[in-house]
Amino acid sequence: MRPVELTAKDRKLLAQIQGDLPLCTSPYAVIAQKTGWDEKELVRRIKSFIRRGMIRRFGAILRHQKAGYQGNAMVVWKVAEDDIPRVSRAMVSFPAVSHCYLRAVHPQWPFNLYTMVHGQSERDCRRIAWQISKNTGMKDYRILFSKREHKKSSMTYF
Numbered sequence: 001m002r003p004v005e006l007t008a009k010d011r012k013l014l015a016q017i018q019g020d021l022p023l024c025t026s027p028y029a030v031i032a033q034k035t036g037w038d039e040k041e042l043v044r045r046i047k048s049f050i051r052r053g054m055i056r057r058f059g060a061i062l063r064h065q066k067a068g069y070q071g072n073a074m075v076v077w078k079v080a081e082d083d084i085p086r087v088s089r090a091m092v093s094f095p096a097v098s099h100c101y102l103r104a105v106h107p108q109w110p111f112n113l114y115t116m117v118h119g120q121s122e123r124d125c126r127r128i129a130w131q132i133s134k135n136t137g138m139k140d141y142r143i144l145f146s147k148r149e150h151k152k153s154s155m156t157y158f
Helices: 008-017 027-035 039-051 081-092 122-136
Strands: 071-077 097-102 113-119 141-145
Touching: 008 027, 008 039, 027 039, 071 122, 081 097, 081 113, 081 122, 113 122, 122 141
Parallel strands: none
Antiparallel strands: 071 113, 071 141, 097 113
């Protein structure tokens, strides 16, 4: 994938959409006004960024603890390389899984697949991990519970 040349106007647009969108009925009209784009042109440009893989998605961040989800855990799994596609597809199908990452293993830490699980309690998270284990056949895992959230924000590039 080749890097995309960004104009100053593109950078201004990306700076506006990388954080919170305006809380109003027409957020793209507000952004268009701030950045000097026509609203339809702005939406076309954003869609172009998505088509080219520069933007993967727009999403809302749910403050899960404020919404009553006090159980949050990173569940780490030891998954054979050949099994990763099947297992990761199964894991992400669980509504309680918000993130799934593949990471390098180390001699003292053999876990390579990481899932973030949210539940109403630690007990709930343990039950979800057990269900994922049962569904995938993966038995070698650890549950690392969140104790305190220190930071939660989107990356800022511009």
